[in-house]
Amino acid sequence: AQSVTQLDSQVPVFEEAPVELRCNYSSSVSVYLFWYVQYPNQGLQLLLKYLSGSTLVESINGFEAEFNKSQTSFHLRKPSVHISDTAEYFCAVRGPWGYQKVTFGTGTKLQVIP
Amino acid sequence: NAGVTQTPKFQVLKTGQSMTLQCAQDMNHEYMSWYRQDPGMGLRLIHYSVGAGITDQGEVPNGYNVSRSTTEDFPLRLLSAAPSQTSVYFCASSHKGLAGDREQYFGPGTRLTVT
Numbered sequence: 120a121q122s123v124t125q126l127d128s129q130v131p132v133f134e135e136a137p138v139e140l141r142c143n144y145s146s147s148v149s150v151y152l153f154w155y156v157q158y159p160n161q162g163l164q165l166l167l168k169y170l171s172g173s174t175l176v177e178s179i180n181g182f183e184a185e186f187n188k189s190q191t192s193f194h195l196r197k198p199s200v201h202i203s204d205t206a207e208y209f210c211a212v213r214g215p216w217g218y219q220k221v222t223f224g225t226g227t228k229l230q231v232i233p
Numbered sequence: 234n235a236g237v238t239q240t241p242k243f244q245v246l247k248t249g250q251s252m253t254l255q256c257a258q259d260m261n262h263e264y265m266s267w268y269r270q271d272p273g274m275g276l277r278l279i280h281y282s283v284g285a286g287i288t289d290q291g292e293v294p295n296g297y298n299v300s301r302s303t304t305e306d307f308p309l310r311l312l313s314a315a316p317s318q319t320s321v322y323f324c325a326s327s328h329k330g331l332a333g334d335r336e337q338y339f340g341p342g343t344r345l346t347v348t
Contacts, residue, residue: 125273162323162339163337165337220291221278222269225274
């Protein structure tokens, strides 16, 4: 079984400030890790993913996440947020084979304050 | 490509009514899934399919039926709607192939209210 914990349900941050959204997971097997973003009244979009290789992964809009196996974490960071980053962010995990039964965290709402 | 499409966008049902939420994808994806999203609970898997004619239950299947007669379509049926089924429903699809290709693509969602 696998699970995902997002400890912060809401994170307010001022525009141009840095932000970290925390994600911890548990699994008895190796996993693939994802961050999805959901803008208001829209579906989820993949932001970035870790499958293997370099533990630091980046998105095209300046977010990055680091896979830390010893701490079972996959925190999402951005050095300087914009108003347009206001959205809900979901961490997700799935096993490496078969049907991709994805387990989602409960989400973190990022509110960027002008 | 239209990607993953869902209809309707909004629906209000009375308790006991039945309805079908439609989902279609034009990417020739083998895998399709239905999730429900409730405040503070993230997304929970209702049913999924690994190909035409093959479906299985997720973590919250009660009160819902699915079928997959074609690769493109994966409708979700509510048999007898209950207020507990008030939620936002998302359909998603992905390729069966290598792990790196299995990104899930989500539809825009159906917001269902059961009174």
